Amino acid sequence: MNRDVQAELGELLGPGRIRQPRGFEQAVARVVLEPAGLDEMGELMRVCERDRITIAPIGACRTLRHLRTHPVDAAISLNHLADVISHEPDDMTVAVGAGITLGALEAALGRHGQHLPVDPPLPEQTTVGAMLGAAQGGPLRLSAGSVRDFLIGVQFVGHGGSAVRGGGRVVKNVAGYDLMKVMIGSFGTLGIITEATFKVTPLPEVYAMALSYHANLNDAFEAGFQLHDALPLLHLEILSPGLRTPMARDGRYLLAAGMGGNRKDVDYQIDQIRRTLAGIAVAEGEEAQRFYSAVRDVELPAAAIRMQLSVMPREMPSCLNGLAVQFRAHAGSGVAQVAFEGGAEAAAQLRRAAAQARGHARVLALDPALRGAIAFFDQPAAGVMKLMARLKAAFDPAGIFNPGCFVGGL
Numbered sequence: 001m002n003r004d005v006q007a008e009l010g011e012l013l014g015p016g017r018i019r020q021p022r023g024f025e026q027a028v029a030r031v032v033l034e035p036a037g038l039d040e041m042g043e044l045m046r047v048c049e050r051d052r053i054t055i056a057p058i059g060a061c062r063t064l065r066h067l068r069t070h071p072v073d074a075a076i077s078l079n080h081l082a083d084v085i086s087h088e089p090d091d092m093t094v095a096v097g098a099g100i101t102l103g104a105l106e107a108a109l110g111r112h113g114q115h116l117p118v119d120p121p122l123p124e125q126t127t128v129g130a131m132l133g134a135a136q137g138g139p140l141r142l143s144a145g146s147v148r149d150f151l152i153g154v155q156f157v158g159h160g161g162s163a164v165r166g167g168g169r170v171v172k173n174v175a176g177y178d179l180m181k182v183m184i185g186s187f188g189t190l191g192i193i194t195e196a197t198f199k200v201t202p203l204p205e206v207y208a209m210a211l212s213y214h215a216n217l218n219d220a221f222e223a224g225f226q227l228h229d230a231l232p233l234l235h236l237e238i239l240s241p242g243l244r245t246p247m248a249r250d251g252r253y254l255l256a257a258g259m260g261g262n263r264k265d266v267d268y269q270i271d272q273i274r275r276t277l278a279g280i281a282v283a284e285g286e287e288a289q290r291f292y293s294a295v296r297d298v299e300l301p302a303a304a305i306r307m308q309l310s311v312m313p314r315e316m317p318s319c320l321n322g323l324a325v326q327f328r329a330h331a332g333s334g335v336a337q338v339a340f341e342g343g344a345e346a347a348a349q350l351r352r353a354a355a356q357a358r359g360h361a362r363v364l365a366l367d368p369a370l371r372g373a374i375a376f377f378d379q380p381a382a383g384v385m386k387l388m389a390r391l392k393a394a395f396d397p398a399g400i401f402n403p404g405c406f407v408g409g410l
């Protein structure tokens with residue numbers, strides 16, 4: 001981007017809303033723009049389309065810094081679109097600016113005994129826009145479902161600079177095309193999500209976590225599946241021995257199962273869980289909350305390859321065995337984040353195992369030396385790819401939205 005264009009964008013946005021990239025942003029963009037509202041965002045899109053200025057909406061750039069091989073001209077931060085727009089506790093819906101963090105959203109909902117049961121790691125750093133853009137989730141997916149099940153309305157600014165709405169602010173609405181599903185997991189390649197409306201749920205009155213330790217991977221999964229068959233768990237996590245949490249024990253696989261409900265429900269579940277699995281420990285109250293945050297936020301070790309695997313839950317042990325991986329598995333949902341050493345062949349081996357288990361694997365982070373050798377996304381079938389290319393061309397004819405960062409290099 002030449003200096004004239006930068007100056008024009010600076011004029012458009014007003015003082016203080018165009019700045020140099022900081023930290024992870026430096027790998028993502030040459031400059032960061034922080035539009036104050038929808039009008040500015042729309043104007044900005046028109047100028048960027050006209051001048052073919054490439055852009056990427058950003059959250060904390062933890063994913064983007066791995067995904068982008070070279071910086072876009074400008075990152076769009078939604079810092080100034082980060083409010084709770086409306087919260088209707090009786091209707092159990094909330095509308096927010098996409099720049100709000102999940103931490104701030106949970107704090108606002110928690111005052112009314114409610115929450116959005118979508119729980120990716122590190123909610124204080126995760127914006128709603130990035131959660132939707134990268135289709136993130138966490139332990140509660142087992143009992144609650146994924147973000148697709150909670151997003152009832154979305155607004156985004158894309159081609160032409162106009163704000164487009166899909167869905168609405170009420171749980172039941174007839175809304176034509178399902179734009180929500182298109183935007184979830186679009187990685188900023190179709191437009192910039194500016195607002196999202198979710199249905200929310202009551203927080204469980206009581207939360208408890210059952211913990212058990214296992215000598216090998218198969219035993220840990222077998223115990224997990226036994227619990228899953230016996231009880232309606234909130235979540236079911238299995239962590240490999242190398243991951244650091246306050247509950248970890250040297251050399252043992254950790255199984256952490258969540259239970260929730262009223263006091264009577266949880267007492268019943270604890271009783272059942274003790275009957276199902278001998279030697280299981282149960283944490284409650286603040287300790288259980290602390291342990292839950294630890295399994296939700298656990299960091300994978302800094303290995304050459306980090307990937308997310310999604311397969312049929314029962315197939316997960318066979319995908320993980322034999323690869324010498326460190327992992328955190330949402331065992332009941334069939335999703336795991338795995339870290340391992342090796343090169344392109346090791347990644348291909350995991351992808352083959354995932355495909356055989358009727359699933360897929362996507363890269364979360366790679367050693368820079370491997371960047372050109374391993375694709376971030378699985379390659380879809382030719383017909384699907386054609387459809388995706390047409391969708392991209394319709395939403396982004398100028399090719400300015402996070403180019404090259406999606407399936408098949410779209």
Ligand SMILES: Cc1cc2nc3c(=O)[nH]c(=O)nc-3n(C[C@H](O)[C@H](O)[C@H](O)COP(=O)(O)OP(=O)(O)OC[C@H]3O[C@@H](n4cnc5c(N)ncnc54)[C@H](O)[C@@H]3O)c2cc1C
Nearest residue numbers: 057059060061062063064129130133134136137187188193
């Ligand atoms: C080591 C590692 C471990 C991870 N572990 C997990 C895990 O356990 N569970 C899990 O769910 N995920 C995991 N992820 C992936 C997860 O998606 C990201 O780490 C992260 O939370 C998203 O990155 P971010 O919040 O920094 O957002 P960014 O990287 O800034 O953005 C993420 C994507 O969303 C897009 N985006 C941001 N804002 C908007 C918007 N307003 N409109 C449209 N698109 C937007 C961006 O363009 C980008 O493509 C992991 C990633 C890494 C690198």
